[in-house]
Amino acid sequence: MIDKLQGWYAWPFFSVLPRVHKGLATAWWALIVVRGALPAVLTVAVAALLSAVQRQDSLVPPLAAVSVVFLLMQLLAPVHAQTGASLGDWLSSWLHDKLAEATTKPSGLAHLESRELTDRLTMARDFDLGISGPPMSISIGLISGGLVEAMTGLSQASVLFAFAWWAPPLVAGAWLATHWLLRESGGWDRGAQEVLDAQRRAEYTYRLAVDAPAAKELRIFGLGRWTVGRFAAERRRMIELRWQATRLRQRPLLRVVLVVVTANAVVFWAIAREAASGALDIGQVAMFALAAVGASGIAFGGINWALPPTAESVTAVLGLSEAMEETGRLVSGNRSAEGGPAAYVRLKELGFSYPGSTKPVFDGLDVTIEAGTSLAVVGVNGAGKTTLAKLLCRLYDPTSGAIEVDGVDLRDLDLESWRSRVTAVFQDFVRYQLPLRDNVSLHDTSDDVIRAALADAGAKDLAELDTVLSRGYDDGTDLSGGQWQRVAVARALCAVRLGAGLVILDEPTAQLDVRGEAEIFERILEATRGVTTVLISHRFSTVRHADRICVLEEGRVVELGTHAELMAARGRYRHLYDLQASRFAESPVSGDDCTDLEVVE
Template sequence: MIIGLGVVRALLPAAGAASTGWLLSELDGDFVPPLLLLGALLLVGQVGDIGARWAELLAVSRINLVHRAEVARLATEAATVDLIERDDVQDLLKTAAADPTEWVEKTPGEGAKGALDVLFGYVGLAAAATVVAAWSPWALPALIVPAVIVRHMVMRHWNRHYRIWVDGIEHHRRYQYWGALTASRGEAKELRVFGLADWVIGRHQSDMRAHLEPVWADDRAIAIAQWKQFFVTLIPLAAVFAAVGYVTVAQSGSVGPASAALAAGWGVFNAASGVGPMIGMEGSRPGLKALEALRDRLATSRREQWRRPDGTAPEPALVRFEGVRFGYDRRAEVVRGLDLEIRPGETLAIVGFNGAGKSTLIKLLVGAYRPVAGRVTADGRDIAEMDDWRSQIAVVFQDFVRYRLTIAENIALGRPGVPDGEAVREAAAQAGLDKLIAGLEQGIDTSLDRSLDEGAELSGGQWQQLALARALYAVKCGARMLLLDEPTAHLDVRTEKALFERLDGLTEGVTTVLVSHRLSTVRRADRIVLVDRGTVKEQGTHAELMASGGQYAEMYDIQAKRLESGFDDRLEEGELI
């Protein structure tokens, strides 16, 4: 439909010019037919404009929806997190997202519309040129050549303008971040308490100028160049219009054909020189190029299978870290040649000082990062080569995400697909949320977006229990390995003890890996591994490690004395590597 409407709209100016000429030629005779034709063309034009705007809006929206879904798919299916964390990839994601925060940014849908408009413009150009040629063919090159020159000049300026804009996208991303901080709920307290407002505003202004000052300089250059375009346009148009007037007046030519030639001549020039659609095309090009670059840089994985073809969940795997080395900064390794075996169905506790590499082991185990040396295997296969590895894992990260959804929706995020309502409620109860839910007016369907009137606000400990419920729901849906990175760090000792007592028996047949700074928590583990400076220093049962009198025993005794004195060892929010 959009093509049909576009062709009709493209032909209307030439048809209107011809019918106007016919009407003026018939003023002394029977002018009713040309008048009716002109009126019909005006009506068709009005209806066509309304229909075309609706069709274009629908087409542009659908194209943009597909494009942004593809960007989101590439980002979320990237093989590892470190690919997304790179600054160059962040800039590509910002460019490819094609969110028009500034007028210079054009979406792929606008680019596609611009491409169609260019084609329609050529249809209109051919129709208008036919009308002009009927009066005098010599006028066509006098109109088209300067129009093409003007188009070339304008597009050269805009191509340069877009390059300048994209070159500064890193500063653009930064100044948007600083600007968002000034209105953010999360950072509002520190901005005021620490007096950071002027500093944040200064950074915002600095990055904004770094991005926009080259753009503003180019705006001035474009404004000056418009004088050249004016003279290139004025001389040939004046010549053609003067010739039409001279022939009509001096040589007693017909007013009708002359009027048609003038109207169609202006249409020819506009069609040949118009750059609006091409600006839309060029403006969308950076986003499309960024999308292609993302496809090249982000290794995507195939859709994961949550269960076997027969509907059963896989058995827990034997997992091994084999000479694993890793560092977020390659110059400073966090894990240094680590060897570790995680046996199917066991509960393994990982302990150590802050910065020992405990949380990093969890991230390597889920495949969020890949070792720079060595490998992590499951039943002898490198997990980096397993499409279904993450489907076997349920995890509570220390820096878990607090989704502004309902309690039930937060829990159901543990596995994709249609939520199992009964399993969601069971997971909530097992995580200790049943009393909280019972006290809420909307129960498990309470929104956790505090900006809503009916939204609830949870404490740090309650959010942690919710994250645990999400992982337990994943176990109920087939996950065979449960990874808990400081899952009770924000809970007091009594609440934690009650929680783990409820969890006993719930993870039967599931491999559990527990990272905790509380050694009293890990006593019940089948095996305890003490990590120090990225390597395994000690391992064994609690009794074995205490009997050996090593570093674990020393740490345990110190913690026991501190707890006896009433020390609150809950962790502050924040991630430990």
């Protein structure tokens, strides 16, 4: 019995409520039971009142009972609604906590770059977005109403035991049969790919409409109506899919009508027969008739529509934690990375393909980076430059070959220990809506170190350390793209001051002009002197200053050397360099005059 209960699709939803807030969950269930029983009590009180009228007895006791029950029914309804809304808010918060834990706990990135899991994440997050159903606080109210109706039906049916032992099973059984006969209309497969695609597109267009980054283009290019129309179309598609999956089918509906009408006809015929024979007075007739009618609350109804999507959301969140942990897990080694890299970092016959892809990003990549030197990585778009940064940070593990640090496989190093030795500036760096201090370091770092890092990045006069970098806060401010990039660089340079031994720069100056780029790169070189640095950039005016330059193509190193050596070799590097230079020259120029380019072919 317990196994069957735990296998019920709604069990995860009901089982987590006490974990979310024990007091509110207890009160919520207690109010369901009390509110469900009160209509049956009212039925009995009304029957007593009618009997008293017929017998000309005192009306005070039955009238008082009717009044008290009626007042309780009216007063408990809003209390229950508020309790349910509060419980829904707590459940929503709990689910958000679980999602945050599921997405951030795994040490790798595969779980966040998997289409299957991101689709499941989209479905799981919808418990508060309201795209495929109402928010949780409203859903709890709908479920409360459905459970109260069901409890009312059961309590009313129990009143019929006073009439005949067979009446409650017959009436209650008929209404319960509606759940079985109409079971296909109570839920829909929200996990179907067609539904997930529509939900993903609906959420995407919704975010376009409400988030600031897209606001400028939506207005400049007149895409406001298109965005709203697209969202409405995808939302309508989801409604259509749900309707097709849950609509009441003709044959089951006819069977429901036949079963319900037959059962109620038998009970009402029996009540009428007993009334005609004088075995029942007017109060009893009213009581049994009202009880038979009230038993209809058991029927297939609101709870069947509200409970499945809500339970699916909870199940999706709970299931996502395990799936994401498995997909994003990286097994940590037990060797300390303290002091590394002291000699070199070697990419040894490195092979890598993203999960679910058969196309290799790297196929036998082999290059050694001597400790304390800088290596620039260039190549056409899609050559795997950013993927290389992820592997060096150990956000993924190679599918073949290895990354060695001073002769030790990176997978044998303690993960936290290694990452304490690595710092990075990613091209999609985070702009935290936090004070400038926290944007440079969220650790317990002294203000002197933070100020020094900002100075190293040429950002010492941007704002006070306590200024929140968002105009959404009192006395907050926003920064230009180039200023934000300097903050991101300061974040990495602060880590260098705190002991990082490997710096990864993935397009660290992409939002700066040529002059600003030259200035900031000189600052980076000065601040990272003696630190192993990997620079990924499409600007050859930047990469030429590196100790060595690596040209990636089709997953392999095709050229490796200094800027002068590669220019003299007149190979792939020189070809890309000249392509870049030609876009900025009005007349033929030498390689040394090149300033800026995104490498494309």
